[in-house]
Amino acid sequence: MGFYAKLKRIEGPPHNTEQVFFGAWVTLEDEKGEEVTYRIVGADEFVPQKNWISVDSPMARALLGKSLDEEIQVETPSGRKELLLLKISYRHPETS
Numbered sequence: 001m002g003f004y005a006k007l008k009r010i011e012g013p014p015h016n017t018e019q020v021f022f023g024a025w026v027t028l029e030d031e032k033g034e035e036v037t038y039r040i041v042g043a044d045e046f047v048p049q050k051n052w053i054s055v056d057s058p059m060a061r062a063l064l065g066k067s068l069d070e071e072i073q074v075e076t077p078s079g080r081k082e083l084l085l086l087k088i089s090y091r092h093p094e095t096s
Helices: 058-063
Strands: 025-029 035-041 052-054 071-076 079-089
Touching: 035 058, 052 058, 058 071
Parallel strands: 035 052
Antiparallel strands: 025 035, 025 079, 071 079
16 A cells, blocks of 8 residues: 555635745845845745745745744754745735
8 A cells, every 4th residue: 555645736825815835925034134035836846046945945944834024043054044024925026
């Protein structure tokens, strides 16, 4: 008997768009005041050049379930980073 994963297609934004879930575009601010925007995508969809990060990545795991103005701490290869969650969107930032 094998293991079968149940896949669920996500269509449209979640009911609570004030929290970070799969598919979100999130804008963060680092300790230097610099901003960066990421999109949380499936493990097979990540594209570093577009800042599309895997839902399984440490950054995405630190963001999931968070709300606006929350501080996020994430371990990176260069050490622990503290970030502020500035914006959550479920539409591409250029079309929002």
